[in-house]
Amino acid sequence: MVRILPQTKAAAVNPLKSSQPLGAALAFLGIDGAMPLFHGSQGCTSFALVLFVRHFKEAIPLQTTAMDEVATILGGADHLEEAILNLKTRTKPKLIGVCTTALTETRGEDFAGDIADIRQKRTEELAGTEVVLANTPDFEGAIEEGWAKAVTAIIGSITRPGEQARRSKKIAILPGWNLTVADIEHLRDMVESFGLEPVILPDVSGSLDGTVPDRWVTTTYGGTSVEDIRELGTAVQCIVIGEHMRRPAELLHRLTGVPYAMFQSLAGLKTADRFVSLLSAISGAPVPAGVRRRRAQLQDALLDGHFHFGGKKIAIAAEPDQLYQLATFFVGMGSEIAAAVTTTNMSKILEKIPAESVQIGDLGDLEVLGAGADLLVTHSHGRQAAQHLGIPLMRVGFPIFDRLGSQHKLTVLYQGTRDLIFEVANIFQTNRHAPTPEALDPFRHREMPDELRSSPFARH
Amino acid sequence: MSWLNAKIQDLFNEPACEKNRGKDAKARKQGCSKPLTPGAAAGGCAFDGAKIVLQPITDVAHLVHAPLACEGNSWDNRGTASSGPTLWRTSFTTDLTELDVMMGQGERKLFKAIREVKEAYAPPAIFVYSTCVTALIGDDIEAVCKRAAEKFGLPVVPINAPGFVGSKNLGNKLAGEALLDHVIGTAEPDDAGPYDINILGEFNLSGEFWLVKPLFDRLGIRVRASIPGDARYLDVASAHRARATMIVCSTALINLARKMEQRWDIPFFEGSFYGITDTSEALRQISRLLVKKGADPEILGRTEALIAEEEAIAWKKLATYRPGLEGKRVLLNTGGVKSWSVVHALMEIGIEIVGTSVKKSTPEDKERIKKILKDENHMFETMAPRDLYAMLSQRKADIMLSGGRTQFIALKAMTPWLDINQERHQPYAGYDGMVELVRQIDLAIRNPIWRQVREPPPWECQLATGDEPPSTKSETVTVQSFKKFAGTTADDFGEC
Numbered sequence: 021m022v023r024i025l026p027q028t029k030a031a032a033v034n035p036l037k038s039s040q041p042l043g044a045a046l047a048f049l050g051i052d053g054a055m056p057l058f059h060g061s062q063g064c065t066s067f068a069l070v071l072f073v074r075h076f077k078e079a080i081p082l083q084t085t086a087m088d089e090v091a092t093i094l095g096g097a098d099h100l101e102e103a104i105l106n107l108k109t110r111t112k113p114k115l116i117g118v119c120t121t122a123l124t125e126t127r128g129e130d131f132a133g134d135i136a137d138i139r140q141k142r143t144e145e146l147a148g149t150e151v152v153l154a155n156t157p158d159f160e161g162a163i164e165e166g167w168a169k170a171v172t173a174i175i176g177s178i179t180r181p182g183e184q185a186r187r188s189k190k191i192a193i194l195p196g197w198n199l200t201v202a203d204i205e206h207l208r209d210m211v212e213s214f215g216l217e218p219v220i221l222p223d224v225s226g227s228l229d230g231t232v233p234d235r236w237v238t239t240t241y242g243g244t245s246v247e248d249i250r251e252l253g254t255a256v257q258c259i260v261i262g263e264h265m266r267r268p269a270e271l272l273h274r275l276t277g278v279p280y281a282m283f284q285s286l287a288g289l290k291t292a293d294r295f296v297s298l299l300s301a302i303s304g305a306p307v308p309a310g311v312r313r314r315r316a317q318l319q320d321a322l323l324d325g326h327f328h329f330g331g332k333k334i335a336i337a338a339e340p341d342q343l344y345q346l347a348t349f350f351v352g353m354g355s356e357i358a359a360a361v362t363t364t365n366m367s368k369i370l371e372k373i374p375a376e377s378v379q380i381g382d383l384g385d386l387e388v389l390g391a392g393a394d395l396l397v398t399h400s401h402g403r404q405a406a407q408h409l410g411i412p413l414m415r416v417g418f419p420i421f422d423r424l425g426s427q428h429k430l431t432v433l434y435q436g437t438r439d440l441i442f443e444v445a446n447i448f449q450t451n452r453h454a455p456t457p458e459a460l461d462p463f464r465h466r467e468m469p470d471e472l473r474s475s476p477f478a479r480h
Numbered sequence: 481m482s483w484l485n486a487k488i489q490d491l492f493n494e495p496a497c498e499k500n501r502g503k504d505a506k507a508r509k510q511g512c513s514k515p516l517t518p519g520a521a522a523g524g525c526a527f528d529g530a531k532i533v534l535q536p537i538t539d540v541a542h543l544v545h546a547p548l549a550c551e552g553n554s555w556d557n558r559g560t561a562s563s564g565p566t567l568w569r570t571s572f573t574t575d576l577t578e579l580d581v582m583m584g585q586g587e588r589k590l591f592k593a594i595r596e597v598k599e600a601y602a603p604p605a606i607f608v609y610s611t612c613v614t615a616l617i618g619d620d621i622e623a624v625c626k627r628a629a630e631k632f633g634l635p636v637v638p639i640n641a642p643g644f645v646g647s648k649n650l651g652n653k654l655a656g657e658a659l660l661d662h663v664i665g666t667a668e669p670d671d672a673g674p675y676d677i678n679i680l681g682e683f684n685l686s687g688e689f690w691l692v693k694p695l696f697d698r699l700g701i702r703v704r705a706s707i708p709g710d711a712r713y714l715d716v717a718s719a720h721r722a723r724a725t726m727i728v729c730s731t732a733l734i735n736l737a738r739k740m741e742q743r744w745d746i747p748f749f750e751g752s753f754y755g756i757t758d759t760s761e762a763l764r765q766i767s768r769l770l771v772k773k774g775a776d777p778e779i780l781g782r783t784e785a786l787i788a789e790e791e792a793i794a795w796k797k798l799a800t801y802r803p804g805l806e807g808k809r810v811l812l813n814t815g816g817v818k819s820w821s822v823v824h825a826l827m828e829i830g831i832e833i834v835g836t837s838v839k840k841s842t843p844e845d846k847e848r849i850k851k852i853l854k855d856e857n858h859m860f861e862t863m864a865p866r867d868l869y870a871m872l873s874q875r876k877a878d879i880m881l882s883g884g885r886t887q888f889i890a891l892k893a894m895t896p897w898l899d900i901n902q903e904r905h906q907p908y909a910g911y912d913g914m915v916e917l918v919r920q921i922d923l924a925i926r927n928p929i930w931r932q933v934r935e936p937p938p939w940e941c942q943l944a945t946g947d948e949p950p951s952t953k954s955e956t957v958t959v960q961s962f963k964k965f966a967g968t969t970a971d972d973f974g975e976c
Contacts, residue, residue: 031543031593032552032575033600039549061612061643062516063525067553074557079888086516092616092644099518106519122547123612123644126581159547159613160578232892232933236869382575401556404569 023377024370033384034401036337037363038418040156041119042068043166045082046197046418048117048152050222051174052243055113059085059100059131060121061092064158074421076228081239083107087123096124097134104138108149111238114246115150117170125157150246152177162363163418164264164339167197171221171268178249181275185254191302192255192278193220194269196262198342198417201229201427203286203436210296210433213311214303219248219255228427253278257302259295261286261432262341263369284369285345286432287440288352289318295433314434322353325441328448329353335390336360337383337398338417340367345431346397346416347373349440359389361398395447412451414444484640491653494735516647522885525643527611529651532558533732534607534639534658536683536708537716539565541603543572545590545621546611547581550643559905561687563710572597576613586619594628594636604713605635605663615642635713637662649731656736659707659716664740667717669704674775676704677766678719678746680737681728682753684709688907692753695763695910698786699779701770707733720744724769726751726762747772753909755821756794760787794911798829801918806830808925811858811877813837813868813886814900823852825914831921834858834877869893879925894934896924 045056045068058065065084072080085099100118107116120131135153139146154170161169171194191211195204204225211218226242233241252258253276260269260282269280281298285291292315300307332355336346343362350357357375365380379385383398387405390396396406399417406413420426430436458464524532527550535542535558544551555571562568574593580586594606606628610621625636641654677696682689689709696703705711705719720740725748727737737748747769751762767775767783809832812823823833835858838846849859863871865886872880872893880890883901890897898920900908908917 029593029596030574030589031596032548032571032573034571035548035552035555035573035575037548037552037575039547039553041549042553057519061525062521062523062647063528063612063643064549066522066524066528067549070557071553073884079892083519084516084521085518086521087612087644088516088646089644092612102517103519106517110520122549122576122581123616126613126616157547157578158549158552159576159581162548232894236866236889236892238865404556 022371022373022375024365025377025379025381026365027380027382029381029384032382034382034387034404036361036382036386036398036401037162038071039068039121039158040161040163040166040169041121041154041158042071043161043163043168043197044117044119044154044156044170045166046072046163046224047154047167047170047174047222048115048119049080049227049240050224050243051115051117051249052226052240052245053114054117054227054240054243055081055083055107055111055115055238056117056119057083057085057103057107058119058121059087059096059103060123061087064121064123071419071421075419076230076427077424078228078230081111085124092123092127095127095129097129097137100131100134101138101142104151105142105145108146113149113239115152115174117174118151118153119156119166119170120154121156122158125155125159131155150178160364161366162339163197164262164341165364165366167222168264168267171265172271174221174249175252175268175272175275178246179252179272179275180250182253183277186256186278187217187254188256189215189217189303190255191216191218192252192258192272193218194258194260194265194272194280195220195222196265196341198339198345198431199261199286200429200431201225202430203432205229206430206433206435207286210311211299213308214299214305216299216303219252220244221249221252224427230427252276257281259283259298263344263367264341284341284372285348287345287349287437289315289322289434289437292318292433292437311434314438318434318438321438321441325445326354328445329355329441331355332395332448333358333393335386335393335396335411337362337381337386337396337402339363340369342417343378344369344373347375349437350397350444353441353444358393359386361386361389395444412447414447484645487640487654487657488645488650491650491657491735495738524648524651525612526641526645526647526651526654527609527643528554529648529653530639530641530655530658531609531651532648532683533652533655533708535568536560536562537607537711537713538562538568539604539712541567541570541572541597541601541606542609543574543590543593543597543606544609544611545574545576545586545593545614545619546609547576547613548573550609550611551575558683559686560684560709561690562684563690565712567601567603570601581613581617584617586614586617587621587624590614590619590621590624591628594624595632598632598634603634605637607637607639607658609639610642612643615640615644635662635666635717652732653735656733660736660739660743663713663717665717665720665744667714669718669721672704672718672721673702674723674773675699675701675770675779676722677701677770678704678722678725678740679706679709679728680725680733680748682706682709686905686907688753688909688913691907691910691913692759695759695786695790696766699763699767699783701766701779707736720746722746723773723775724748724766726766728752752821753913755823755825756791756798756911756914757824758821759910759914760791761821763787790911794915795828797915798825798918801922802829804922804926805918807832808878808921809834809876810921811835811872811880811882813863813880813882820848822914822917826918826921827852829918835860835871837862865889879921881921894930896927896930898924 048054048056062084069082085103087096091099152173154173156166208218221244223244227240255278258278258280260280263284334350334355335358340362347357351374360375360378361381370378396411397414400420400422402413430439551573574589608625621638625638629636639658641651704722705715725746727750740746749765752758763783767779771777833852838859869889872895879896881898881900
């Protein structure tokens, strides 16, 4: 049984988390014609914006209600209204995604009431634009919670409630935030190869995939359409990826009766098998030859790759579902999880992490717990810990600002698992230490007490 | 908060600011930060500005008293360089939780955090930043810092610039005030001399100050404190013993320069290391100020000799780029021409300036721009992204020089772009820096990708066939059977 260790430090050292409103904004960025709006001071938006740009290398639509001193004391409803109206006039979005911040949540206003008032008062001006609210104070949660809250809010305020005639080929997919653009594209291809029609919410593959549009657009271009969100209730089945997406899936089920199937991770052969079997069962179609081929490739990758994984100690710091995805992947390849650090203790998935303990903490904790590991696995900020410890770093999650193309990296199903195996094996091969007589000398550590002795074969 | 208000009012009343002198008393009181439009605002907050100015002090532990976003979303994001300590790149934040906020545990947590940082890292000083939430819930960071400094025996400096008080620029200035109130003058150097200077507002981006510092070394001038780029706490604490100050990024720390002159009689001038003539002028001015403060006048001659030598080398290097760059059109989108010297050098090798933003320019600046630009229409206050995109799409410029904010407008319009703002990765200061800037412009414009990306795909020339892909929609299978299946799978697949 894994022990979950709470954070006991007062000073977080090198944060692992990105903020909850950032996660919510990321979800809104997966909607077509959307404009996320942070209800807070201009810095809240500016910091998140810069981080998004550093990761995606794209212009990111993200605005602020620009709370100043006066609004902070007297209340921010006027700023919220002005911001929404300004955005509507200037950018004509199909959806404005309001994410609250620590500043406005500490004041504690009735945001839902404010927005309802604004929509009523400004019905005409706001026609054709959905305004969705996600309550996302920075002082709780992280990307995962923010993303899930935004998707829940989107379904809650846009999807048409009530049991409807189901379209037998239509599948709703609610992916967790940790799926990349490439993952979403791959999922869509996979589902379509069974003759099914997927509606993916949110769909960052249409909006954050790095293309060159033929005109300047100030909102997102591409992503799930508001119309498709409205009609989610006509799907025959919902597929959910990541434990943190259970809440929106349950809401969809409650509103429309659409049942959901939960995949806590999509990495690994057996998980991919389950996913493919489900598609085959829903569609009644046999598994296409191309998919069978991918599976065979993964089998071969497992055979070729496992030499590099066996006995390796892996230290991972990631949000809960991604931690689960990676930890199960590494353990499934014969490695052990030497350190597992995560952002918050709110997720049930933590109980299933295949490690002795999971520390709620930061990259400072990873640096302490990961000493002696063979590989650090976290986002780009882990570069300092990797440097200090002299251990290679595998970059996953958000933000990845010192490598290009992280959004095009595949991490799910047969092909993504195959790619992950190759990536890790290649990191190990790059960092292999040449044998030296000193390191292998059977007498080299004899004078040391037993517990300090370590096997020369333990490292690479 | 009233203390903070008084401080801000004092900052708005900056006599050394050229723009401010032109205003009447009422306009001055309103301050220089324009009210922001909700839904149409850009740029960072005061906390952002304060951190930008102070964080490059390399051996200080910077502790941000806030919920996660303020530090968690922004740490380790600046390209300033350190020649030694790396502590400034380690991020410290109290990461306040809901419980901390509700139960009023902020101050206690901050005190504990200061202790942890002190014990684990033993820095020469800790800077503590207040933010929106901690200011709103009334945490008294001044008192906590004072108590911690006494208890732990090291300087703990409160930086009072919560985000909601205003813009990044205001935060820059509040940071300068904090240095003045708590740091500068708190340590006495044992080696003060007649050739000691301070550089204010130099951030050592991509290490570019290291292109300049050897010039001072050659002249026997010692940089006592470069604030903040590559600074050490003790250098800053003893900056009051310098004989002259050069202020580089004038809007950020002008208040600090003026008050240091008032308090310690250190004369200052505004200068720039961007461009050849400006670099020379900066060296000249520093030498002059030092002589005025008692240095041996022979330094003036040595300075001129160095300038002549370095300029000749730089112009010779620049001339090699003329064949490739002559007649190329540059669009400057920087909110104002920050250095005339750069424009001068670009024009010297035959580059044309086809447009520039004059948002932050003075009337004199505008006159000069009119003379440079062939077409007056290309002088703009601000340009909407859409218009900028249109201009670049029509190939009205061969390259845009700007900050990261407009990067993607240029790139999506398939126009070469060069970052000349603080996020850039190239050092552009000094004589060599100017040559590097021109080399980067040359590399950007001549890159072979431009011809490839602008070319339409070959099949675009053929007529679109208009064929629809065959429909995959099929409603033949009964909904019922799915429902049955779906109902069971929710459980079957629940524990993947």
